Amino acid sequence: MTLSAQATAPAGHSPRPVYQLHGVNKSYAQRNVVALSNVNLTLHQGSFSSVIGSSGCGKSTLLKIMAGLQSPSEGSVMLDGKPVLGPREDIGMMFQQATLLPWLTTLENILLPIEIRSGRHSARAALDKAHTLLELVGLKGFEAVYPGELSGGMAQRAAICRMLIGEPKVILLDEPFSALDEINRDFMNMELQRICLQANATAFLVTHSIAEAVILSDVVHVMSPRPGRFVEAFEIDLLRPRTLDMMTTPEFGAYVHRIRDLLGKGALS
Numbered sequence: 001m002t003l004s005a006q007a008t009a010p011a012g013h014s015p016r017p018v019y020q021l022h023g024v025n026k027s028y029a030q031r032n033v034v035a036l037s038n039v040n041l042t043l044h045q046g047s048f049s050s051v052i053g054s055s056g057c058g059k060s061t062l063l064k065i066m067a068g069l070q071s072p073s074e075g076s077v078m079l080d081g082k083p084v085l086g087p088r089e090d091i092g093m094m095f096q097q098a099t100l101l102p103w104l105t106t107l108e109n110i111l112l113p114i115e116i117r118s119g120r121h122s123a124r125a126a127l128d129k130a131h132t133l134l135e136l137v138g139l140k141g142f143e144a145v146y147p148g149e150l151s152g153g154m155a156q157r158a159a160i161c162r163m164l165i166g167e168p169k170v171i172l173l174d175e176p177f178s179a180l181d182e183i184n185r186d187f188m189n190m191e192l193q194r195i196c197l198q199a200n201a202t203a204f205l206v207t208h209s210i211a212e213a214v215i216l217s218d219v220v221h222v223m224s225p226r227p228g229r230f231v232e233a234f235e236i237d238l239l240r241p242r243t244l245d246m247m248t249t250p251e252f253g254a255y256v257h258r259i260r261d262l263l264g265k266g267a268l269s
């Protein structure tokens with residue numbers, strides 16, 4: 001992922017597969033729970049995909065496996081042709097809470113992953129990149145501000161910078177804006193789209209919101225109730241960049257309706 005990459009519509013991207021999951025199963029032996037069953041997934045360079053499904057169907061488990069935070073019981077997880085066997089620098093993650101350290105400034109929080117990984121000197125060398133990212137997310141001027149003085153949306157913007165500073169190949173998002181009110185959430189989703197297009201990011205989002213999945217994604221994967229498996233992939237053929245106004249169009253409504261219909265049938269459980 002490079003920040004200088006031009007923003008292009010997904011159709012303009014080469015369809016290079018970045019992330020590939022084959023036959024992923026996950027069982028939690030201690031509780032005798034089968035969380036995932038035969039999950040196959042390919043993410044293409046520069047694409048935005050999401051997964052939606054009922055509570056407890058295995059979405060977070062899938063994301064943790066993709067991030068290398070958990071291992072699958074069976075199957076393979078490959079990123080850029082290499083197996084994901086643990087946490088990796090080329091995978092960025094973002095969660096519901098921004099989890100910024102309150103005693104560090106915005107700028108220091110953003111540089112922290114570099115400092116932890118490569119030391120103070122490297123963090124100093126990344127200063128220009130941090131400033132570029134702060135500008136990208138509209139936080140220019142807030143470098144020296146502490147997290148307690150940031151709004152929820154601003155803190156999540158800072159978390160986006162912290163995720164992007166290591167130039168990950170893929171970004172994994174676990175309901176990143178669900179703690180925000182609806183207006184801010186819509187706005188942040190549009191910001192997320194803009195940042196992803198500008199950085200040519202390959203993104204994968206876990207969400208409970210059908211509308212959010214449709215407005216952001218090139219592909220929405222619907223997961224069955226536990227054990228989670230993908231039952232259908234909806235290709236969302238809406239122009240980019242997407243706008244909030246599109247959410248009132250019949251095309252958008254038709255996608256939402258089809259996905260809701262499938263989920264209403266228990267996603268074919």
Ligand SMILES: Nc1ncnc2c1ncn2[C@@H]1O[C@H](COP(=O)(O)OP(=O)(O)OP(=O)(O)O)[C@@H](O)[C@H]1O
Binds near residue numbers: 031033035053059060
């Ligand atoms: N560490 C664990 N040990 C045992 N069982 C677990 C563990 N983590 C998750 N589970 C179980 O695996 C299933 C899937 O959980 P997961 O958190 O992946 O679902 P989810 O789709 O993300 O749920 P939600 O939408 O409510 O966040 C659940 O039944 C859960 O209880």
